Structures are given as structure tokens and as C-alpha cells.
Amino acid sequence: MSIYDILMSPLEKRILGDLRRSLIPRARGQVLEIGVGTGVNFPNYDWQKITAFTALDLQVDPAARHRAPALVRFLAGTAERLPFADGSLDTVVATLVFCTVPDLPTTLAEIRRVLKTDGSLLFIDHVLPEDKKMAALFRTANRVWPHLAHGCNLTRGIHREIAAAGFSIAPAGSAAHQIFRWGVARPLIIGSNPENDDAQAKGR
Numbered sequence: 316m317s318i319y320d321i322l323m324s325p326l327e328k329r330i331l332g333d334l335r336r337s338l339i340p341r342a343r344g345q346v347l348e349i350g351v352g353t354g355v356n357f358p359n360y361d362w363q364k365i366t367a368f369t370a371l372d373l374q375v376d377p378a379a380r381h382r383a384p385a386l387v388r389f390l391a392g393t394a395e396r397l398p399f400a401d402g403s404l405d406t407v408v409a410t411l412v413f414c415t416v417p418d419l420p421t422t423l424a425e426i427r428r429v430l431k432t433d434g435s436l437l438f439i440d441h442v443l444p445e446d447k448k449m450a451a452l453f454r455t456a457n458r459v460w461p462h463l464a465h466g467c468n469l470t471r472g473i474h475r476e477i478a479a480a481g482f483s484i485a486p487a488g489s490a491a492h493q494i495f496r497w498g499v500a501r502p503l504i505i506g507s508n509p510e511n512d513d514a515q516a517k518g519r
């Protein structure tokens with residue numbers, strides 16, 4: 316087990332494990348996971364639904380290679396510039412990555428570009444809590460946290476930024492006093508009425 320996995324183990328047991336188990340099996344078809352890290356999501360995929368799988372990170376972690384099924388192709392690269400054609404992927408997965416990418420709007424624009432119109436972005440991340448006292452605490456902690464945690468940012472409104480990047484998010488949910496948000500985000504079809512998002516999602 317890597318140091319990352321050991322440090323994350325209490326959070327995985329209490330919160331993240333359940334979120335991963337319910338969200339990740341939705342991945343299907345041509346899949347890209349960005350910021351794959353140690354490959355912690357690998358045991359949760361329904362591999363029978365997946366035809367191709369690329370695992371992208373700044374550097375490939377040996378722990379991920381060790382965990383990966385044969386289908387997985389590893390790629391060293393950055394989420395802000397995805398080496399895929401427009402509209403070529405069915406699913407993009409990003410868990411605990413949007414808190415860290417240096418340029419979140421560019422990353423989301425890239426994900427929207429590479430997804431098929433009926434594709435999905437599956438995400439889990441921590442965000443700035445809604446509660447004012449907790450938010451103030453997070454803002455204070457964020458003065459030092461990114462320096463200790465590889466650029467991880469505690470103050471992003473990630474679910475809002477995903478919506479602002481042209482996605483509808485349904486289903487969606489939160490955990491641990493809304494510190495964690497998860498969702499299935501689908502590219503909004505230009506000209507569609509966001510009030511019809513549910514119908515748009517159900518129709519797929």
C-alpha cells in the first residue's frame with residue numbers, strides 16, 4: 316500500500332469508499348480517468364462495460380500499474396491538455412483531482428471537448444462548505460494547505476465551476492456536511508433549456 320493510500324485510509328473507510336462504490340461503476344465505453352494517482356478507483360469499475368481505458372496523471376505511479384487490469388493504458392500528461400479528439404470519449408472520471416489542477420476552467424473545457432454529446436463526467440471532490448463558520452475555517456487553513464498537500468485547494472466551488480463550464484449535473488449529492496460533492500455531469504446541449512436537464516439526463 317502506498318503512503319497516499321495509508322494516509323487516506325480513514326477517509327476512505329468513513330466517506331470516500333461508499334461514494335466511489337456507488338459512482339465509479341457507471342463508467343462505460345471509452346473511459347479516461349484523469350489524476351488516477353495510485354489507482355484507488357480501479358477495484359470499483361465494472362470492467363465488462365468498458366471498451367478502452369486510459370489512466371492519465373502527471374506521472375504514472377507504480378502502485379497504479381500494480382493494481383491495473385490489462386485493459387488500462389497509462390499516459391503521463393496534464394488534464395489541461397488532453398490528447399484526445401473532440402467528442403471521442405464516453406466517460407471521464409475525476410476524483411479528488413479538480414481540487415488540485417492548477418487551471419480548473421481549462422481542465423473542464425478540455426473534458427467537455429473530448430466527451431461525446433451523450434458522455435458523462437463522473438466526479439467526487441471536496442469543496443468549500445456552505446456553512447459560513449466552516450468556510451471561514453477552510454479559508455484560513457487554505458493559506459498553508461496547498462503548500463503541504465501538492466497544490467490541493469480547500470476553497471474551490473467545484474460543483475459550481477462544473478456547471479459554469481457547460482454541464483448539467485444529475486444525479487448529484489454531498490457527504491460530510493457538504494464538504495464532499497459527487498455527481499454525474501453531462502455536457503449541456505447548446506440551445507437546450509437547463510430546466511429540462513432531468514429529462515435530458517433520463518433520456519440517455
Ligand SMILES: C[S@@+](CC[C@H](N)C(=O)[O-])C[C@H]1O[C@@H](n2cnc3c(N)ncnc32)[C@H](O)[C@@H]1O
Pocket residue numbers: 349350351352353354355356371372373374392393394395409410411412415416417
Ligand atoms: C489527491 S490525488 C487523487 C488521486 C485519486 N484520483 C483519488 O481519487 O484518490 C490528485 C491526483 O491528481 C494528479 N494531478 C494533479 N494535477 C494534475 C494535472 N494538471 N493533470 C493531471 N493530473 C493531475 C496528481 O498527480 C495526483 O495523482
